[in-house]
Amino acid sequence: MRKKTKSPSGGFSRSLHGRGPWGRALYPNGVGCETEIPLRSDNGSMAEALHLWRNARIAACDASMTRFAPGALLTRGPRIEWIGAERHLPGEYRPNETHDVRGNWLTPGLIDCHTHLVFAGTRAGEYAERLQGRSYQDIARAGGGILASMRAVRAASEQQLFDQSLPRLEALLAEGVTTVEVKSGYGLTLEDEAKMLRVARALARAAPVTISTTLLAAHALPPEYAGRSDAYIDDIAAKWLPKLQAEGLLDAVDIFCENVGFSVEQAEILFDAATRLGVAVKMHAEQLSNLGGSLLAARRGALSCDHLEYATAREAQALAAAGTVAVLLPVAFFCLAEQRKPPVAALRAAGAAMAIATDCNPGSAPGSSLLLAMSMATRLFGLTCEEALAGVTRHAARALGMQEERGTLAVGKAADFIVWSIGELEELGYWTGFNPCRAVIKGGRLVSRAP
Numbered sequence: 001m002r003k004k005t006k007s008p009s010g011g012f013s014r015s016l017h018g019r020g021p022w023g024r025a026l027y028p029n030g031v032g033c034e035t036e037i038p039l040r041s042d043n044g045s046m047a048e049a050l051h052l053w054r055n056a057r058i059a060a061c062d063a064s065m066t067r068f069a070p071g072a073l074l075t076r077g078p079r080i081e082w083i084g085a086e087r088h089l090p091g092e093y094r095p096n097e098t099h100d101v102r103g104n105w106l107t108p109g110l111i112d113c114h115t116h117l118v119f120a121g122t123r124a125g126e127y128a129e130r131l132q133g134r135s136y137q138d139i140a141r142a143g144g145g146i147l148a149s150m151r152a153v154r155a156a157s158e159q160q161l162f163d164q165s166l167p168r169l170e171a172l173l174a175e176g177v178t179t180v181e182v183k184s185g186y187g188l189t190l191e192d193e194a195k196m197l198r199v200a201r202a203l204a205r206a207a208p209v210t211i212s213t214t215l216l217a218a219h220a221l222p223p224e225y226a227g228r229s230d231a232y233i234d235d236i237a238a239k240w241l242p243k244l245q246a247e248g249l250l251d252a253v254d255i256f257c258e259n260v261g262f263s264v265e266q267a268e269i270l271f272d273a274a275t276r277l278g279v280a281v282k283m284h285a286e287q288l289s290n291l292g293g294s295l296l297a298a299r300r301g302a303l304s305c306d307h308l309e310y311a312t313a314r315e316a317q318a319l320a321a322a323g324t325v326a327v328l329l330p331v332a333f334f335c336l337a338e339q340r341k342p343p344v345a346a347l348r349a350a351g352a353a354m355a356i357a358t359d360c361n362p363g364s365a366p367g368s369s370l371l372l373a374m375s376m377a378t379r380l381f382g383l384t385c386e387e388a389l390a391g392v393t394r395h396a397a398r399a400l401g402m403q404e405e406r407g408t409l410a411v412g413k414a415a416d417f418i419v420w421s422i423g424e425l426e427e428l429g430y431w432t433g434f435n436p437c438r439a440v441i442k443g444g445r446l447v448s449r450a451p
Contacts, residue, residue, distance in 0.1 A: 048077040049096040051444060053417075054086055056101035059425055060409040061108050061393040065386055067425075073106065075415040078443035083409055104438060105425055107389065108409050109178025109416035111396035112370050114306050114327050114357035116216075117172075117182050118165045118196045118203070121152035123363045127335070136336055136364065137288065140260050146186065146220035149362050153186040153196065161199045162206075168360060168368040169203055173448055175371050176418035176437040180209055181357075181400055183254060185216030189224070190240045193217050197249040208440075208447040210416075212400045214282065215244055218255035218262050218270055233266045237273035245277050252280040252303060252401070257293030264292050271300050280401050286310040287332075298322035304355065304399040309338060313346040320352035325399040328383075328391070329359040330376035331367050344381050354383065355399045356391035371428070371435060378429045385429035415444035 051074065058071035060083065072086040074093060082093065126139050126148070139145050153161065172180060182200040187193040197213050204211035217236045225232040244250050253274040255267045261284070271281045280303050285293035287307035294305045298318035305311075305319060306327035319326050326347050333341070347354055356377045359365035367373075374388040383391065397407025406414050419439040420428065427436060440448035 050081065050093065051075045052089075052093070052095035052098045053101055053106065053441075054089075054098060055103060056086075056106040056419075057103065057425075058083065058106045058409065059389065061390060062408045062410065063394070065390065070103070071106070073409065073417070075441075075444040078415055078445075080409060080411055080413050080415050082411060101419055105420040105422050106409075107176075107418050107420065107425075107428075108393045108407055109418055109440070109442065110176045110370055110392045111179040111400065111402075111407060112172055112177050112357050112360070112392070113179075113181050113304070113325075113355050113396040113399040114329060114359055115180055115182055115368075116185060116359070116361035117168050117180065117368070118161055118184070118199050119149055119153060119186050119362050120156040120161055120164055121149070121362065122366065123148055124366075126363060127366070130336070137260050140220070145363055147223070149186040150188050150192075150220070150222065154189070154192050158195055158199055158202075161196065162202055165199060165203060166206065169207055169209060171368040172358075172360075172370060173207060173209055173440060174437065175369060175435055176420070176440055177370050178209060178416040178418075178440065178442050179212070179397070179400070179402065179406055181212045181214060183214040183216040183219075185219030185254075185256075188217060188220065188222035190243065193240065194244060194247070194249060197244065201249065208442040208445075210402075210406070212251045212402070213249060214252045214254045215241065215250045216254040216256070216284075218266070220256070220261065229262065229266065233262065233269050237270050241270075241273050241279070242277060245279055250279065252282055254282045254284060256284040257291055257296075258284065258287060259289045259291065264296050267293060267296055268300075271296075271302075275300070282306065282399075286315065290315075294319060294324075298324050303401050306357070306359075307332070308342040308347075309333065309340045311343055311346075313343060313350070316343055316346040316350040316352055319347070320350035323353075323398075325353045325355050325395055327355045327357055327396075327399055328377055328381055329357055329365065329373075330380050331365040331373050332359045332361075333380060334376055335366065336364050341381055344383060348387075353395040353398055354387060354391050355395040356383070356388060357396065357399075372432055374429045375432045383429075385426040388429040389425070415441060417441050421450070 054072040057069040060066040070086045073083045074081040184193045184196040200213045282304045283297040285305045290310040294315040297305045304325040304327045360368045377383045394407045397403045421438040
């Protein structure tokens with residue numbers, strides 16, 4: 001039975017899997033400690049212990065996709081102290097504990113850089129309608145789609161949202177995801193958007209996952225503003241954004257720039273407001289049509305442009321020049337039975353960074369498997385396995401503005417890494433329906449392991 005508690009800061013916390021504080025899982029067999037130890041002592045005295053992870057095959061996922069075999073990695077507290085070929089490990093290090101990885105692969109913790117993970121209910125009925133030939137746009141224009149999720153979120157309490165969202169986060173963690181972006185966008189009032197963002201922050205306190213929050217109030221036009229989309233954008237820009245930023249609830253701002261969403265001109269207004277507050281921007285762009293959103297996002301230095309099925313070589317070149325990450329969402333492409341693919345060849349030729357994400361949401365991408373998204377990106381979009389791995393590590397970190405802290409294994413960076421029970425690194429873009437994640441290390445602590 002899972003225990004629920006209200007946190008001192010007003011959020012919700014829960015001991016996942018009934019195991020008490022995260023970090024209790026040990027490795028008496030398989031990948032493990034040569035000495036069994038608690039992963040976190042009650043008084044935090046082990047916080048700066050030096051841990052050696054040896055006999056590993058390591059993929060650093062840096063720009064050169066460096067590999068070490070056999071490799072070793074040292075962590076001191078939550079940071080990487082040293083990484084390299086095991087034979088070059090400096091002799092002056094005296095680790096407190098040594099973990100034998102037993103020849104398994106070790107990569108950075110995966111990053112899901114685009115999700116709508118906090119929501120209530122499902123839209124399975126709409127999926128059935130699409131199977132009968134009804135389009136996503138037709139459903140949206142009839143009051144379904146995002147507005148259906150809006151009604152469910154507005155009716156849900158924070159605790160209900162937390163309880164429904166936590167299993168989705170658990171599923172990602174079990175696959176080696178240690179950092180997740182969570183968007184709002186199903187509340188569409190100031191109070192309900194704030195509610196979603198508070199739940200996202202509560203999830204970050206309840207589980208060993210770093211969560212980056214994004215305000216996506218400009219996801220759809222709520223009924224209260226019917227026929228007044230300019231007024232809605234003005235209110236988000238002038239009232240909602242400053243308040244939510246002052247409350248520490250958001251890390252970035254997003255907008256759905258689409259023919260069933262908002263215009264490029266409206267995006268510019270929102271981006272202006274975000275820039276004045278020092279808040280990073282990103283955009284849903286060119287999913288269903290090409291309105292020129294990617295060009296605006298590139299011009300404004302957006303962290304990412306996401307979807308991009310209707311982008312062209314011109315947009316690819318602009319994104320590459322701006323350093324804006326192209327986030328590809330193959331699960332949505334699959335579930336919507338789209339035919340037009342993102343311009344991967346043009347993005348590759350331009351040198352644009354390509355990330356991959358689940359787009360976990362109740363409508364167009366009802367799933368929380370980043371490994372599946374990787375496999376779909378290789379099969380449906382033509383990415384190589386190496387590009388797919390970079391897309392959920394190095395490039396995904398950049399899409400969240402976290403590239404200095406996460407996404408690669410390097411000295412000084414966060415000690416977030418995964419042990420994989422695979423023979424070849426290419427298996428991470430190969431398997432479907434199989435999870436080879438053997439252990440998750442977050443901040444230098446073992447927080448999850450396979451049964």
